[in-house]
Amino acid sequence: MQRKVVLQDGELPKEWYNILPDLPKQLPPPIDPSSRSPGPGILPRLFTKEQLSQEMSSERWVKIPEEVREAYSLWRPTPLIRAVRLERALKTPARIYYKYEGVSPPGSHKPNTAVAQAFYYMKEGVERVTTETGAGQWGSALAFAGMLFGLKVTVYMVRSSYEQKPYRRILMHAWGAEVFSSPSSNTEFGKRVLSSDPNNPGSLGIAISEAIEDALSHDSVKYSIGSVANHVLLHQTVQGLEARRQLELLDEYPDVVAGCVGGGSSFSGLFWPFYYDRVSGKAPKDVKFVATEPTACPTMTRGIYTYDFGDTARLTPMLPMYTLGSDFIPPPIHAGGLRYHGDAPTLCLLLKEGYIEPRAYNQVEVFEAATIFARTEGIIPAPEPSHTIKYVLDEALRCKKSGEEKVILFNLCGHGHFDLQAYQEFFEGRLQPWEYPEDAIRKSINRLLEEYPWIKDLPFLK
Ligand SMILES: Cc1ncc(COP(=O)(O)O)c(C=O)c1O
Incomplete structure (x- = not known):
């Protein structure tokens, strides 16, 4: 045996294999709430061109860049x-x-997409990426990937995990990332949450909001997502x-x-x-x-x-x-x-x-x-x-x-x-x-x- x-x-x-052409029905599109019609909203401000094109790609097989395969081979x-x-x-x-x-x-599995994303950000000249993390697995994967491709990484870590899992935070620091407990006073949204509930334990939804606000309010900063998006699942x-x-x-x-x-x-x-x-x-x-x-x-x-x-x-x-x-x-x-x-x-x-x-x-x-x-x-x-x-x-x-x-x-x-x-x-x-x-x-x-x-x-x- x-x-x-x-x-x-x-x-x-x-x-990589892309499921979009093989879904049983067309995927319902994202909706821009301001126009109430299909549209990517702020996504083009957050992601690289390559990620956006993978997000909507109808190609079944997507080439893995050699630099990413080399990182994978670790x-x-x-x-x-x-x-x-x-x-x-x-x-x-x-x-x-x-x-x-x-x-x-x-x-964990998280670096499978983190290294691909970090490679695309590096290629498009992005200086820093922001993200959220729950258990700290995704944040540490992005910290690791940022280290490989020379990118600065800022992580908003859900407060309950930040307190329960100090070693994940230290791991992120070891790879050179900065880490905030979310909700934090580093963003306007975090400050608002804290003023209405100073003991808020945080959630992934709040941490995502903080990471996006940080990216949108600085030039040459993008936001990286660890799940949910089509291109992430593809990787x-x-x-x-x-x-x-x-x-x-x-x-x-x-x-x-x-x-x-x-x-x-x-x-x-x-x-x-x-x-x-x-x-x-x-x-x-x-x-x-x-x-x-x-x-x-x-x-x-x-x-x-x-x-x-x-x-x-x-x-x-x-x-x-x-x-x-x-x-x-x-x-x-x-x-x-x-x-x-x-x-x-x-x-x-x-x-x-x-x-x-x-x-x-x-x-x-x-x-x-x-x-x-x-x-x-x-x-x-x-x-x-x-x-x-x-x-x-x-x-x-x-x-x-x-x-x-x-x-x-x-x-x-x-x-x-x-x-x-x-x-x-x-x-x-x-x-x-x-x-x-x-x-x-x-x-x-x-x-x-x-x-x-x-x-x-x-x-x-x-
Ligand atoms: C070990 C592990 N498994 C699973 C998940 C869940 O995420 P996903 O459903 O995107 O794989 C996480 C998220 O942080 C994780 O750290």
């Missing part, structure tokens, strides 16, 4: 590992494989393309591809190439796509499909997505990277069209699953992919009952070495099994629809 498949440097993919191709010890412990006939992205220098497909090849070398094909969703980049990066196989008739068998999320931030399982802003200050164009409302402040769960009020428009369209099965779990059951994984496979998983581990354990036990020899592939998109505080709270029985109240979701969406009643009449979501 082969435990692990490692590809050679030369087998690093040369192209840690890619990443290993595909069979969870042999976990399978044995569960006595399941299922075969479980994980694509391990924790081997990157920042410890992440390097994972799924490698995994498909690695499984092929084992003569395997997945029955299930699973991943966690914050904005949807890691999961999309893994499943898109298998989706391509499915819609182009190349998949040798039926493959199911399962997306996991926290009950504390249940965008896919309980959100509403409508147009909403990507940030709390409502600076971005409105995007078609399952949302909890852009003024949503999630409970301070430890999976900081899954605390976003919406999801990527491509993922939401596929969810709406029935291509994706969503599952929500509370953080207590998630940490129980993470601990079983750590005590069998040895790797300490980050809280975000541990949501998927919970699903995988349930599915493997289901296979044990039914005797099905399913092949399960999931994305272990980060290690948990900077999340040990969360593990400690779990071991001490101090974690809360948060559920976000239905009522709060309705109220937030109603506020949005009262302020923007014309959203209901837009033809694009019908």
Whole structure:
């Protein structure tokens, strides 16, 4: 039995896969709220030309620049590992494989897009980029990528994570980035939030607003996004393309591809190439796509499909997505990277069209699953992919009952070495099994629809 498949440097993919030409329906466009019609709003001020063109590209395969492949080769191709010890412990006939992205220098999948974006900013002469970060994974990935390509990086880090995860902040400093606790007094929006609520724990929506305001108010400064946008998900497909090849070398094909969703980049990066196989008739068998999320931030399982802003200050164009409302402040769960009020428009369209099965779990059951994984496979998983581990354990036990020899592939998109505080709270029985109240979701969406009643009449979501 082969435990692990490692590809050679030369087998690093040369192209990313773009899902846009293969979606079941045209992706509803972003809406500029000032004109109430399709338009990119401020996006051209924030992104490079290359990112904008990838955002709307109808080309199925997009060349990965050599400089980016060279940066990737520091840690890619990443290993595909069979969870042999976990399978044995569960006595399941299922075969479980994980694509391990924790081997990157920042410890997650996030640098797959960070290095590509940093390369494009450097090429277009940008001096500094701003961004937000939840758990600190994305901020540290951009700090690392900025260091590689000589870019200054400013990170607005959600306050609850800034306080819970000081080592991620230090990691960003080690790569030369500056880091603010968000809401901060570095921006007008942050000051407004703090004056009405000095103890505001922050949210990704607030941190995005601060990072965008900082970029818009300075020349030669752009904003970099770590998830949600089409071009970000496109860059992440390097994972799924490698995994498909690695499984092929084992003569395997997945029955299930699973991943966690914050904005949807890691999961999309893994499943898109298998989706391509499915819609182009190349998949040798039926493959199911399962997306996991926290009950504390249940965008896919309980959100509403409508147009909403990507940030709390409502600076971005409105995007078609399952949302909890852009003024949503999630409970301070430890999976900081899954605390976003919406999801990527491509993922939401596929969810709406029935291509994706969503599952929500509370953080207590998630940490129980993470601990079983750590005590069998040895790797300490980050809280975000541990949501998927919970699903995988349930599915493997289901296979044990039914005797099905399913092949399960999931994305272990980060290690948990900077999340040990969360593990400690779990071991001490101090974690809360948060559920976000239905009522709060309705109220937030109603506020949005009262302020923007014309959203209901837009033809694009019908
Ligand atoms: C390890 C890890 N996994 C998953 C996510 C969720 O983001 P996305 O859905 O874009 O992959 C994050 C976000 O920070 C993360 O750090």
